[in-house]
Amino acid sequence: MIITILYYLLTAYISFLIVWNLLKRKKWQEEILYIIILMPFLLRLFRLK
């Protein structure tokens, strides 16, 4: 149970890092890449999949 909560916190932290990096990118190709990478993290964070 504690491990599960830690994993959700970790997911939130990584999502935050991805968004942070996304905002700092200059190329649109990289921005799209970051958005695609972000999706499974958000789906887990919001308990959708």
Next chain:
Amino acid sequence: MPFNWLYLRKFILITLGLVLMVFAGVSFYESRHLKEPVVLSQGVTQVKKLSDYFRGIRGTINDSNIYILEGVKPGGTILILGGTHPEEPGSRLTTWILAENAEVDQGRVFVINSANRSATTVTRLGGGYPPDFTIPTPWGGQKFRMGDRWSNPLDQWPDPEAYIHYPSRQELAYVDIRNLNRTWPGRANGTLTEKTCYALIQLIRKEKVDIVIDLHEAELQYPVISTIVAHEKGQDLAALASMMISGTEGFSIGMEYSPPALHGLSHREIGDHTQAISLLLEAPEPFLDATRGRTDRELLLEGKDEFVVKAGKHGLLFEKMDENGWPVEVRVGRHCSTILQILELWSEENPGKSVMVKGVPRYAEVIEKGIGNFLHDPAKADSKRIYYE
């Protein structure tokens, strides 16, 4: 590029990403919460919950319904497990036919449609599987959740680096800690999947179950197919059933011994840890084959795939495969007839522990009439006789 234009572009791309996520998220959420009605057969005398046998499972997604059909005459007890691997729909559909149609004259039949209910609420991650499928019925159609082989990670997460099976200490694939057919006999303080097996073991012991039949489907590239896998205690019964079926039902089914050193499987652990005989039935499901083409509802239900046919021409399959495929009616029909044959043979050999069942269609009848003909319209049923999976 001007500063604010860069941010506008980011805003548009993020919005597009969010739209995509919302569409996917709504689909996942709806499929997870799709209600599947079961219109109880006249033969169902009681409906219990798995938590009635182990409180540790109460309030969890795996606190599944248990449909109990009791005959007037005392006899033996049989437990039929559907949905150990929900992505094998022939398994759950067979339990639907039983729970909605069977009547018992002697003995007792316990039916569980969603042995691993958590696994019915998710599809293969990143697999692009259909979220659900519909069986046509005379009153329209009934929709079922697609499901997966493993418990939903939303209910059990994360997986360990290495899964050590309890109590054998055998190391199994890490992901199989969410596989209900790798966590038998389970443990009371384990993961959700282990607790589910533990609860089922308590049921089998408390109700003095004589035979447990675990229903499955398998890919054609897997050697354990079209067969009854039997624990030592059930070898004679399985061998006889295999002979009887091949002689009288219009299809053939093999029989295999449960390997003593392979742990966590129902056909091994239920037989080892309880008084019951454990049998596992496999029917062919081309949808599961790695070389399949488009993974859609049509393939799931009709079982036709040109790439799997081609694999067969290269000698890669353990079951025949042609352009007729393996429709779900054929798979469910096999399960129905195999269960009936096992019960008939068991009852002949053990008159005091007979289990006499009627109202269940056999192989030829399921193929002729279709599965939908044995599913009842919940709109026309007494609401007290409707349960949801």
